[in-house]
Amino acid sequence: MAEESGEEYLFKIVLIGDSAVGKSNLLSRFARDEFDHNSKATIGVEFQTQVLEVDGKEVKAQVWDTAGQERFRAVTSAYYRGAVGALIVYDITRRTTFDSVKRWLDELNTHCDTAVTRMLVGNKRDLESIREVRTEEGTELAEEEGMFFIETSALDSTNVSKAFEIVIRDIYEKVS
Numbered sequence: 040m041a042e043e044s045g046e047e048y049l050f051k052i053v054l055i056g057d058s059a060v061g062k063s064n065l066l067s068r069f070a071r072d073e074f075d076h077n078s079k080a081t082i083g084v085e086f087q088t089q090v091l092e093v094d095g096k097e098v099k100a101q102v103w104d105t106a107g108q109e110r111f112r113a114v115t116s117a118y119y120r121g122a123v124g125a126l127i128v129y130d131i132t133r134r135t136t137f138d139s140v141k142r143w144l145d146e147l148n149t150h151c152d153t154a155v156t157r158m159l160v161g162n163k164r165d166l167e168s169i170r171e172v173r174t175e176e177g178t179e180l181a182e183e184e185g186m187f188f189i190e191t192s193a194l195d196s197t198n199v200s201k202a203f204e205i206v207i208r209d210i211y212e213k214v215s
């Protein structure tokens with residue numbers, strides 16, 4: 040949803056990508072500046088809302104996290120409904136998660152129109168020594184698919200706010 044009421048904007052943004060790539064930790068880092076070392080499949084929260092200021096306007100980013108349904112490839116259409124932004128996350132240390140990006144894009148495209156702002160996110164860049172996906176591969180795929188691209192670390196906070204802020208600003212520029 041991209042709703043404007045007075046000076047308020049509310050943007051729904053979804054997190055997608057394979058299991059254990061760090062989606063929930065990216066959200067907890069962004070929304071609460073927290074990191075969880077123990078992987079929990081479910082955090083039990085559908086979404087978290089973060090308020091930001093863009094060009095002096097209040098923008099609410101409602102960021103949706105899966106409750107682990109991606110394990111069963113059963114992320115529902117309700118999850119995608121009304122989304123105006125998506126972060127497609129992979130883990131730079133596991134190539135299979137990068138290979139899955141195309142499938143996630145297909146799923147996104149079947150549920151949302153192409154105007155959705157999309158950001159490809161290569162997470163866990165703190166684990167450089169066991170990297171399996173080169174930065175250039177991410178750059179290339181993002182260019183091919185017309186997405187933004189960034190590498191992040193939810194562990195050490197690198198680029199986490201930036202990833203969300205780029206998406207939010209792009210959405211804002213489309214609707215304002």
Ligand code: GDP
Nearest residue numbers: 058059060061062063064076078163192193194
């Ligand atoms: P999700 O299944 O995609 O939501 O992934 P989680 O957020 O649950 O994270 C899966 C595992 O990866 C957990 O053990 C996290 O502690 C770990 N993790 C998440 N992000 C990072 C990161 O940026 N760096 C490192 N080293 N580990 C991470």
Ligand code: MG
Nearest residue numbers: 062063080107
């Ligand atoms: Mg999760």
